[in-house]
Each structure stands twice: as C-alpha cells, then as structure tokens.
Amino acid sequence: MTTNAFPDGAHPIAWPDNFNAAASFTFDVDAESCTIAHDPTSTRRMSLMSHQSYGPRVAVPRLLKILERQEIQGTFFIPGFTAESYPDVVRRIVDGGHEVAHHGYLHEPMQGIDAATEANYLDRGLEALAKVAGVRPVGYRAPWWELNWHSPALLADRGFLYDSSLLDGDAPYRMAVATDSGDSRDTDSRDIVEIPVDWALDDWEQYAFYPGVTGSGVIESPAKVLEMWTLEAEAHHAQGSCFVLTNHPFISGRPSKAVALEQLIERVKAMDGMWVTTLERIAEHTKTTVNEIHRHARIEVPSYPGAGASFKPARLLEAIPR
Numbered sequence: 001m002t003t004n005a006f007p008d009g010a011h012p013i014a015w016p017d018n019f020n021a022a023a024s025f026t027f028d029v030d031a032e033s034c035t036i037a038h039d040p041t042s043t044r045r046m047s048l049m050s051h052q053s054y055g056p057r058v059a060v061p062r063l064l065k066i067l068e069r070q071e072i073q074g075t076f077f078i079p080g081f082t083a084e085s086y087p088d089v090v091r092r093i094v095d096g097g098h099e100v101a102h103h104g105y106l107h108e109p110m111q112g113i114d115a116a117t118e119a120n121y122l123d124r125g126l127e128a129l130a131k132v133a134g135v136r137p138v139g140y141r142a143p144w145w146e147l148n149w150h151s152p153a154l155l156a157d158r159g160f161l162y163d164s165s166l167l168d169g170d171a172p173y174r175m176a177v178a179t180d181s182g183d184s185r186d187t188d189s190r191d192i193v194e195i196p197v198d199w200a201l202d203d204w205e206q207y208a209f210y211p212g213v214t215g216s217g218v219i220e221s222p223a224k225v226l227e228m229w230t231l232e233a234e235a236h237h238a239q240g241s242c243f244v245l246t247n248h249p250f251i252s253g254r255p256s257k258a259v260a261l262e263q264l265i266e267r268v269k270a271m272d273g274m275w276v277t278t279l280e281r282i283a284e285h286t287k288t289t290v291n292e293i294h295r296h297a298r299i300e301v302p303s304y305p306g307a308g309a310s311f312k313p314a315r316l317l318e319a320i321p322r
C-alpha cells in the first residue's frame, strides 16, 4: 500500500498498491419513486411518469452497455419500489456484475422522521431487493442525501458496511455510530464507513428539468458538464482522494449526456493510478485499512439573551426532489 495518499485531508487514506486515488460511478435509479414521494398525486400524470420511467426502460440498458464497453463496475442505488416495478432491470444490473445498494423504499423524505419510521423504510427496502434480486446490500444512500443523527445506528443494526450521503470529506472515512451529543448514554462503540458525496458531482443540478416539478429551466450542455466533472476528477486524482459521481438514469441516460458520461469514464480511467471501482470495494478497503474513527459533533443552537426572538431566514429553501 502507498502511504502518501491524500496526506493533507481531514480523513487520510492510503489506497491499495499501484493506486493513488479512487473513482466510482454511481447511479440512483429513482425512476417514479422520487416524484411520488414528493407528491403522491403525481401518479395521475402520464407524461411525468413517462419522464421517470425513461430511466429503467431506456437509460439503464444504455448505461449498462457503456459500463460493459468500458469494463468497469458501477454502484446502483435502487429504491425498493423501483426494484418491485422493474425486477428484470435490477436482475440485469446484478448480472452485469455491478453493485446494488439501498436507496429507501419509496425514496421517502427523511427530514425530521423518527428512528422507528426510518427503520421501517430500511426494512421494506431490504425486503424488496431480497425478493426481486436475492440481493442483501452492504451500502446505503439516503434519499435526497438526507441522513439523520440516528441513521448510522439503524444501518449498523442491519449490518450495512457503508453509507454514502454525507458531504464533509473528499475521501472515505470510518464514522462512529455514536455522536458527540454530550449524552453520557451515547456509548455505542460501532462504526460504519462513510463515502462522502458532493452536489457538484450530481447530474440533477446540471440537467434536471420538469416544468412545475424540478429544475431551473436551464439544461446545461454536456460539453460544459464534461469539463466541470473532468476538473473535479483531476483535482481528486492530484490530491489522492475519492471522486464519486452520482447520476440518475432518467437524466444522464439520455443520448448526448450518456455520450459525455462515457467520455468522462475514458478520461478518468486514463488517469495514472486511478482506482475505478464500486463503492463496496472502496468501503471494504477503508474498513480494513483505516484505524481512525471519526465522531460527528452535533450542532447545538447557541443560547444568549434574545436568541430566537426575531431571527428569521430571508427565504426558506424549498425541498427539491431528486
């Protein structure tokens, strides 16, 4: 193993022999689930449903061909509802040698839910993947990348190896299940691996648009996106960290976007010493080689005279489905 990888990072990691950085191409197969979770009445909208079903029906087969041509394995985060709706697609992903991971059951909104409710979603998603494809995933990505403080313990309870929903690093690290909450009962000694993500490496912000549902109305040029993501990959490669790209098949599986994605894969593969692999393999490597375990500190609202009396954000950000 090299020992100089990513020496200045908050979460130092040494990559396997002959590698000095890592890259993973991940696909969130949301299909209809993210739209239904945002608005259950969206099932009445034939065109909107067709926009979402383009993912499993047209885009996933195209993307699988690209991955096969490029001889790399991807990680596919699949909500249980998608798996039950498109069982053959999930089986094709598995047969292609790719990793299937957990992404909720119906891409449920996670913000503010209690642990029991979240546990229910996790179990329902696990049941669906087991039933459809005989898969027991080791990886989890929260819908909308929205992890709760209680989520790591729920994942550890179910034997998950890793999560990929947090945004506080350039490289994977081991995350303590217990937080620095100031509560002396918080003594859980378990940990899972965290593989951080980045909104700049998500295709939603570049391409997603459906009138009245999501997006700004601007659909970026794949040439611009290819340039932007290449710069990110080059920077991760140079500093020895981990490039994790998140694509949604119904977005990035459309013709010109898929061509640009294949060009990006070619460029990343050509980077000297870049380990292009699944998140599962990156997580296994992290678990077995990193000794330090990071405990997250919970943020407390500061208390001082007048606190909370008049403060109001200028504009509340609305939830954006993704």
Ligand SMILES: [Zn+2]
Pocket: 028, 030, 034, 103, 107, 143, 144, 322
């Ligand atoms: Zn998603």
